[in-house]
Amino acid sequence: MMKLVLIFSLLAFASSLCFASDPSPLQDICVAIKDPKSAVFVNGKFCKDPNLARAEDFFYSGLQKPGNTSNPLGSKVTAVNVDQIPGLNTLGISLARIDYAPYGLNPPHTHPRATEILVVVEGELYVGFVTSNQLENKLFTKYLKKGDVFVFPEGLIHFQLNIGKTNAVAFAGLSSQNPGVITIANSLFGSNPPINYNVLTKAFQVDKKVVDKLQAQFWWDNN
Ligand SMILES: *[C@@H]1O[C@H](CO)[C@@H](O)[C@H](O)[C@H]1NC(C)=O
Numbered sequence: 416m417m418k419l420v421l422i423f424s425l426l427a428f429a430s431s432l433c434f435a436s437d438p439s440p441l442q443d444i445c446v447a448i449k450d451p452k453s454a455v456f457v458n459g460k461f462c463k464d465p466n467l468a469r470a471e472d473f474f475y476s477g478l479q480k481p482g483n484t485s486n487p488l489g490s491k492v493t494a495v496n497v498d499q500i501p502g503l504n505t506l507g508i509s510l511a512r513i514d515y516a517p518y519g520l521n522p523p524h525t526h527p528r529a530t531e532i533l534v535v536v537e538g539e540l541y542v543g544f545v546t547s548n549q550l551e552n553k554l555f556t557k558y559l560k561k562g563d564v565f566v567f568p569e570g571l572i573h574f575q576l577n578i579g580k581t582n583a584v585a586f587a588g589l590s591s592q593n594p595g596v597i598t599i600a601n602s603l604f605g606s607n608p609p610i611n612y613n614v615l616t617k618a619f620q621v622d623k624k625v626v627d628k629l630q631a632q633f634w635w636d637n638n
Contacts, residue, residue: 436569436590437507437528446472447501459592460497460504473502481584482514489519489577492638497592504592511587515540515577521637522598523574529594531567531587533575535559538583544573572599596638605634 438458446468447460454461463472475495482491496509503509509529513521515538533542543556544567557565558578567573569590577583603610604626615626 436530437592438505439507440505442505444468444502445505447497447504457505460501462504463501468502473500475500478510478512478586481582482512484514484516484519484582486637487633487635488522488637489516490514490521490575490637492521492596494638496589496594506592507590509589509592509594511589513575513585513587515575515583515585517577517580517582519577519583521575522600523572524596524598525570525572526567526589526591526594526596527570529589529591530569531573531589531594532564533559533567533585533587534564535561535583535585537561538577538581539579540583540585541576541578542567542574544568544571546571598634598636598638600629601634601636604629604632 442457442465444465445455445457445460445462446465448454448463449461451461453464453467455464456462478493478495480493482493484491491514493512493514494509495511497503500509513533515521538561540559541556542559542565543554546553546555557563559565575585603615609630612623612626612630615621615629616623619626
């Protein structure tokens, strides 16, 4: 009996470690509010007095519209997170629509606070993520067609490439009200001010010429 209790408490502890994401909400609702007057502070953003919450606080309209993919990447992410739906505050979830022109790319990036689950609703995508150094940077990839679903684990670098001659559309659920986006190339070669070339030449094992060229480039943000 004691052994069983011990096993269960270990399992509970392990699962609390494994499934950690945004903190669980400690109340039914916590609608984000900009004006702190008559607000209650919980975490992340101020909460509106729950008695003043309205259906509109939990509503967004516009994801039927394709994002504008006329840019160097040929892709556009339309995020619906706590900034668009204040009612998502403290709930640990959000959504995105991603549009891809033919051969458009959502370039390698990570979400520091969220796992992503993506469903293709139009077109065909080549997608993948890379595990951390501990798991020897193993690449997991898949070709997805309409109706296919793929998961990008929290924090790992991932990408999607439209491999078809037609537009592609995907929707993604993310396990944070504010997943964050770090686009790898933009962070490393497009930072402001630029990272010292001694750092980048050694990190990427290339000449200064290569680093100069990459840093001179304009790094489009498709978010
Ligand atoms: C899409 O973006 C391009 C480049 O920024 C712009 O020239 C064009 O007007 C935009 N198209 C629409 C429909 O907004």
